[in-house]
Amino acid sequence: MEALSPQTLFTGQQLVWLPECGSTNTEAQQLVVQNRATDGCCVITDNQTAGRGQRGNQWEAAAGENLTLSVVWKPAFLPAADQFLLSQAVALAVHDWLTALLGPSPQLRVKWPNDIFYGNQKLGGILIENTLSGAKIQHSIVGIGININQQQFAVSTATSLARITGRSYERAAVTARLLEHLERRYLQLRAGRIGALRTEYLRVLYRFQEEHEYEADGQLFRGQIVGVDEAGRLAVAVRDQLRYFDLKEIRYRP
Template sequence: MYKIYPKTLFLGQIIQYLPSCQSTNDEASALIAHADPSEGTLVITDNQTAGRGQRGNQWEAKTGQNLTVSAILRPTFLSASEQFWLNIALSLGIYDTLHPLIGDSLRIKWPNDIYVGNQKLGGILIENILHGYNIEWSIVGMGLNINQTEFGYTTATSLQLQSPLPNAYDLPGILSRLCETLEQRYIQLRSGQRDSLKINYLQILYRYQEEHSFESEGQLFRGTIVGVDTTGRLAIAVDGQVRYFGFKEVSFIM
């Protein structure tokens, strides 16, 4: 059971804890459909049996060792075409919690993964419910590897692997801090501070302003990430021209 006391106005003030579930995002969706939850409600579990990642990938997490949580938000101030601003703000919120523990090797990998070096420590899956042209509800699913030290993939890492403690990290304590930093960034977005959010995002964007290899439609190419447009497309300079790619249109070559 998670008992936390974050210094927030709304995020994390109400928690629905489930010892096990298929997906916290699915449980949050059911709450929206049937219970009209308060903004900032969290759904958290120790054992997510069918967690989803970006591009439909499975999310690997051992029971009770990591943070698997979904936050329910109501960003009605955003239109459907502006939804990537939520990714920017909340990715920064996660960064704000982890950076003091990990340091400058921490990066946000477009569109919304958390990386240390070339290894993935966590990710976000945001699912929006629209009302007309605006977002009515957002379900922000977050998976963060905290205490787990063994993974089936060499590309995965955790807080404990990157910054070891003699004993395990306190999950409720990290969650409480996470609620605070997420809310701060969300309020920053809600108050219209988009320029500063964008600057902060680009400063810590994985491989920003570096030439690397990418793949799109089966073709390999070299390019340099030069930004992200207002709809969330990744801007890559290729042979003197800037090309724009949506979420499933380009892959990073490690």
């Protein structure tokens, strides 16, 4: 990948490019442990061979065709109890970036907690791993994988920018713009503008205030996503009851 030149204060100013690695999150974590990662350090690779996703799933992407990176931040200002705010800020940053590339579209949504969907197909995913020190976040590793130029997928539920638009993308240029959007939302969070973050997150949330089928505890039920609480749990209205779910407690049905 060509050199990146993001117009940022710190995000991506330290850039570590690896032709291939198991996981950019793992590589970023090692840099942190070795005290070699500045605030905003970005690890990026052309080929991630053992990427991790939510629920412990593996994230697969064709070599040299997509965007796979991890950013190290040190959000000491953010209490550990509010760490889902960081997840919301990152998801919104990716949504901002994709909106700039695709134009505004009701098809582009954030699927709770922070997968990126276009229609009913997955365009990308985010995995944030926080290291806590008491009631504070010591550092966060923000892993992002977005399908850019890949055309063929093993599953029908995946898509890419190229498949959506019919064109290919210069990955270095779009990656630099992503780092700029990430820093903008991170600075919004650091400035304490959390009300706006929460409101905007709900505005782009997949299936928000729509009736759909879900599965929990082996039972199918119909419900309506009505919000996300401060701990990051999904709030679903089921008949006259409001139920809250953590990440591994609920599954979306088609």
